[in-house]
Amino acid sequence: MQGTPPHSPAYPPTERTVPTRSPDRAAYDREQVHAILDEGYVCHLGFVRDGAPVVLPTLYGRVGERLYVHGSTGSRPLRAAGLAHPGLPVCLTVTHVDGLVLARSAFHHSINYRSVVVHGVAYDVTDAEEKRRALDALVDHVVPGRAADSRPANRKELAATAVIRLDLNEVSAKLRTGGANDEPEDLDLPHWAGVVPLRKGYDAPLADPGLAPGTALPGYLAAL
């Protein structure tokens, strides 16, 4: 039996990653999943505390097939990940809203979106080298190339920062694209229908008033 090689082009679907609704919107392609993950700034990390769900927004970074989330060593989810054995069951979700879909019927209103849902168990990162790489990935996730242009974490900061790792094994993307899907009998109704795309981009960077003299806007920000 061969099994799935670690870098097959797609994540193998599981019971949890095959949607009960609109299965045509699900995708398992690694490149597509990575692209959706890399475009986000914040993930929504879900875990169970005292039997109830908790969903918190948090920064993340990706190194190959591993996601990293960091936080204070005093924060609840990270404390739970470090204490729980053998790790903390989590669900990590990243979503981009691309457009508002207005149909002639109220029922068919929707949004265009791309999301990734990762199921798994998060582990506390204890290896110092892996922790450093993870923190670089977290900074580079905010602005690519930024980790190399900032003062690296010192020993005290490293000790105050907990990092948890979630491997990309049980993963799916879900996407909606295109226009309104109205019923044929509604097409002659006088209501406007179509898509309002959401604009993505950046406004001009606001420099800290106390920048050291001669500090120019770096190229990786001008390129945004």
Next chain:
Amino acid sequence: MQGTPPHSPAYPPTERTVPTRSPDRAAYDREQVHAILDEGYVCHLGFVRDGAPVVLPTLYGRVGERLYVHGSTGSRPLRAAGLAHPGLPVCLTVTHVDGLVLARSAFHHSINYRSVVVHGVAYDVTDAEEKRRALDALVDHVVPGRAADSRPANRKELAATAVIRLDLNEVSAKLRTGGANDEPEDLDLPHWAGVVPLRKGYDAPLADPGLAPGTALPGYLAAL
């Protein structure tokens, strides 16, 4: 004993809504919470299935102190809400990313954001009138004023749509604003620091190619 009146200006903090970290970033003001909720398109709904957390992006709407989420009667979370008694424990989170915060030190990189976390129990909406109002709220949440300018759900569509309700009782907002918080000893480092604001807005609406003749772009879209 008087207790908290239902429309006091703030949600009473609970053990779950007081953060262990950065408590200065937490807010409980109803108006502020409503504004953050109303600006979002997608919430991240967390629930527990077979002991593991699940976090799914989904549309939502607000009517006063109630949030509504809808979906197919065949979808997992809604089926769970309908079947479970006395309801489905959920955590519903809405997050806006407002800016990237670049500090001189890697450690102080952050983002500016506004989020709302709602803890509670979701109940299946069975009252026909409440269900209709909830569905209007869901459509108006995508584009205010739109519910009145679309064909209302018919009996078949209403039957195929499940709506769950989550009351706003245990609620908190969390916000980060402002610039980089560098250590005093880092201020002379030659790294650029500041904030890159994320641009919010819309691109020009894309009309469905099959609009009925004479259908103009409605004012509520032109105003976007």
